Amino acid sequence: MTMAARLKAPGWYRAALGLIIGFGVGMGIDVGLRALYGWHPLVDWTAIVTVGLISSPFGFLIGIGCFDYWFRWASGAPTVPEDHSGHGARSWRDYFRVNTDHKVIGLQYICTTFFFFVVGGVMAMVMRAELAAPGTQFISPNTFNGLFSVHASLMIFLFIIPVFAGIANYVIPLMIGAPDMAFPRLNALSYWLLPIGGIIMLLSFLAPGGSFSTGWTAYAPLSTHMPLGQTFFNIAIQFAGASSIATALNFLVTIITMRAPGMTFWRMPLLVWANFTTSLLVVIATPFIAGSQFFVLFDRTLGTHFFDPSRSGDVLMYQHVFWFYSHPAVYIMMLPGFGIVSEVISTHARKPIFGYRMMAFSLMAIVVLGFTVWAHHMFVSGMFPWLRVPMMLTTMLIAVPTGIKIFSWLATLWRGVIHLRTPLLFALGFITMFTLGGISGIMLAVIPFDIHVSDTYFVVAHIHYVLFGGSVFTIFAGIYHWFPKMTGRMYDETLGRIHFWLSFVFFNLTFGPMHLVGIDGMPRRVADYAHQYATLNAIISISAFIFGLSFLVFVYNIVASWRHGPLAEGNRRRADRGRRPIRVRGAGSGARGVQGEGTGGRRVRSHGRHDRMSAQPHRILVVANETVGGRALIETVKRRAEEAHERGEPFEVTVICPQNEPRSGYVIYEDSVRKAAENRLATTLGQLREVGIEADGEVMDPDPYSATMDAIATYGADEIIISTHPGTRSGWLRRDLIDRVREDSGLPVEHLVVDLDADRAHMTRTLVVANQTVGGGPLIELLKRKGTEGPHNFVVILPQGEGGEHGDAEARLAHTLDLLHGAGLEAVGQVMDPDPFTAVQNALQFYPADEIVVSTFPDERSGWLRSHLIERIKASTSKPVEHVVVTAEQAREGATA
Amino acid sequence: MESASVAVEHAAEHEHHGPPPANRSSRVEAQFLGMLLFIISEVMLFGSFFTAYFFIRVVGHAHWPATGTKLPVAVAGVNTAILVSSSLTMHWALLSAKNENRFGMRAGLASTFLLGVTFLTVQINEYVHVGFAPHDHAQGTIFYGLTGLHGAHVFVGLNLLLFATIRAFRGHFNAKEHRGVEVPGIYWHFVDVMWIVVYTTIYVI
Secondary structure, three states, X not given: OOHHHHHHOOOHHHHHHHHHHHHHHHHHHHHHHHHHXXXXXXXXXXXXXXXXXXXXXXXXXXXXXXXXXXXXXHOOOOOOOOOOOOOOOOOHHHHHOOOOOHHHHHHHHHHHHHHHHHHHHHHHHHHHHHHOOOOOOOOOHHHHHHHHHHHHHHHHHHHHHHHHHHHHXXXXXXXXXXXXXXXXXXXHHHHHHHHHHHHHHHHHHHOOOOEOOOOOOOOOOOHHHOOOXXXXXXXXXXXXXXXXXXXHHHHHHHHHHOOOOOOOHHHOOHHHHHHHHHHHHHHHHHHHHHHHHHHXXXXXXXXXXXXXXXXXXXXXXXXXXXXXXXXXXXXXXXXXXXXXXXHHHHHHOOOOOOOHHHHHHHHHHHHHHHOOOHHHHHOOOOOOHHHHHHHHHXXXXXXXXHHHHHHHHHHHHOOOOXXXXXXXXXXXXXXXXXXXXXXXHHHHHOHHHHHHHOOEHHHHHHHHHHHHHHHHHHHHHHHHHHHHHHHOEOOOHHHHHHHHHHHHHHHHHHHHHHHHHHHHOOEOOOOOOOHHHHHHHHHHHHHHHHHHHHHHHHHHHHHHHHHHOOEOOOOOOOOOOOOOOEEEOOOOOOOOOEEEOOOOOOEEEOOOOOOOOXXXXXXXXXXXXHXXXXXXXXHHHHHHHHHHHHOOOOEEEEEEEEOOOOOOOOOOOHHHHHHHHHHHHHHHXXXXXXOOOOEEEEEEOOOHXXXXXXXXXXXOOOEEEEEEOOOOOOHHHHOOHHHHHHHHXXXXXXXXXXXXXHHOXXXXXXXXXXXXXXXXXXXHHXXXXXXXXXXXXXXXXXXXXXXXXXXXXXXXXXXXXXXXXXXXXXXXXXXXXXXXXXXHHHHHHHOOOOEEEEEEOOHHHOHHHHOOHHHHHHHHOOOOEEEEEXXXXXHHHHHHO | OHHHHHHHHHHHHHOOOOOOOOOOOOOOOHHHHHHHHXXXXXXXXXXXXXXXXXXXXXXXOOOOOOOOOOOOHHHHHHHHHHHHHHHHHXXXXXXXXXXXXXXXXXXXXXXXXXXHHHHHHHHHHHHHHOOOOOOOOHHHHHHHHHHHHHHHHHHHHHHHHHHHHHHHHOOOOOOOOOHHHHHHHHHHHHHHHHHXXXXXXXXXX
């Protein structure tokens, strides 16, 4: 390629040229305006640098190619449409170009932000070296001021906020089943704006007078009187902020308009919810920090008087505007982490998240409350005194939704099948550390305490407990969790654990003691301190160095694993460029919202299904829940089948069975609910088989409307039969289910009312409760006798033993069902809650029953009888209860029969 | 260029191996929603400037306008009328595009653009004659701050209008494809409404 061609094509050569031209244009504007107004000196480098900092990044962006498409569009020239296929990265060089693929951009974000994380971390190490002993060691106080300011700014604006955007960029389109983000070119632009902000912050060290040294808060009027370095901060924030707003807007539009079919808002994974709410915060709040930095910039460069009280300006206004962004910003830095932790915990406990809806609502509550607490940062500023107490109260109130989340995570872990791998370790570390940070946050909300520790190391400790122990731990959890997805390779588990334990222990040794020196009154943001704090500070510094080194373990692990790690299982990253059709299952069940066809999802499939005939079969979709075994339903399906048969049409019957939503107040495991639905379904399929109809079936989402529409999309349907209880009993009818399905599907819908009580004459339904005694002779005999008396349908429930021998229980149940089936009886069964009384109560929710049979050991051996089980069941229900005694010997025989 | 894009489309038809097209999970169009969210963040940016105004004028009890200065309420009123009428011509352009009225669309866009330029010229003329500078006092600062911020938005809006006008004259947009007129139009209406708020708070009250 010739040099001229290189300079024309988008890329780094043109970017360098653009940078130079941009700076030249800025300089020209500045000198030109000064000449126009006749100001002296004509060439003022402070002014030129200020304008150049704004103009040259635009030159760079144009040069690297962010605007090429838009320029063609704007001039009416033909544009090349993007089809989102194969525009990912093929070599490492592609990561250094403007690329519109969300996965490439995600990795660009993550790598860039980790670069700034390292730079900010090194600054922290230098500061700790200086603070290892009282007095001046290595750096001047002014450099120290610059270091802590740039450290905080980089960590907040160039690491935590954008790294979450990076992870979300990678993961969210995959989770919601979108081919890419809604605005891929805007997405690329928002990425490229980001490093500009970071580099400007770092360049500020070269400015005369040193880097900006006002802390990341840059309070006026301090910031309006600082040397040139402060201008770098003002402008860098604008670029980082614009990047952040553009990304947030993109996420919102993507999440609202591009979800996969069937993925309603209440089925989105919690990470998607978290980024949705975060993006709302960003779009609404970030313009305020832009405003505050504009004010400072204008006061510094144009001589305006926003903050000059002698000319009617208002100094405190800065803090109000600044914190109106920066308090919501702490939630911008935390909510995506909440989302990551929800995914990680749910996956590693192999359980859906507990309280899904409440988790989403609490996110929304944090968004709303987040805007009402900003002035708690200003208790000592001399603001309106009446504002203090309301701000204290709202601050404490915001701990409530956060507490809900903590307890939901714990409840998700409870009785989960816990896989204690690195991502979960970091998630657990997050829960403990964030709770500690939250508690010190509540302490700081209390006005008198806040006044006491204001501007001390207590605040430093608090912010690091919530931002490192909180946010950064979730980032590590997320990176380890999705590392195989992103790279196709596994990280080293042992190194991951070493990384966790080193950082967890030394994090606490570093920031824990800061609480103590803070309460003692050691001021933050000062390079020197009194001798009384020497010992603790030495400990802090040594811990901080080890803490810093622990990061090297992470870097080594990631780099080495990325290059040579073992291939991750089930990795189809290269193969599935053209993603398969997707469908959504299960209400917000955490980890995987969207799955490829043919993975997961339990489906009851009856054997010996018709071979597909050449004509398009007539597809009948049956939707039924508790009424699934009802006689009227079976007969209707049979009649339909016969009609189709007479017309000579082949037909297919699919039965879908939305799971129950347990009545509120009942604590029932999701597995039990699902198992019960599968049992009801199996019964129905069996009954259909008896009348000669082979049918397919599936247990689906609890919401009957979504379940029906999903089934139509999955299986197709020519007609729909919806079976419900009679009007007064049916929750479905109350929700206009029939009309909604008829309207939205445009298919004929038959509504079938099944009165289960009327069916009783036809068949008696018996609930059998037994544990060890389940295969025992007397019990089986009794059931067989009942079977000969008239048509019976048995449901056997096995309250699982306290010892957790779930497998044994399943085996006993299967054995018993075999015995009953062998005797020609219709029976299904389920292992349920360990407490027999609870199990019976739950079973009565799932299975309609006319009578109950309880089987136990004789009096002296039976714990059930000792706890008055029979009496309690009798008291709780009007149904007849029978009691069968089985001796231990009979039970043993039964088990081997 | 033309042939290249045709070739790309051609190839795409034959061996399209990309993912299936995105599902539309909302009745709202992505571009429309994007512009709406952008406007929300713009409103908040104005909000921060209005906060400064509030602190200076209400909390700080500063004289408004600053002692010895006068704001040209009548001239700005005429300017308001110009901007409001540009919203009407913008709407005309969009309606014409939807009705395949090419003349109406071009004339509507061009007149909106010219009205916007007129507004900005009058505004700059006002700066020259208003008699105080941003660095004189905080009242001047926030006067220039708010009107200048709005002026910058007018400038951005004019750029968007310019793009739409160029495209309209080069034969783009029809009854089906008129998003390029609609979306800048929403922005322009926002700029218009925002001016009414700025005018009311700065000049009238």
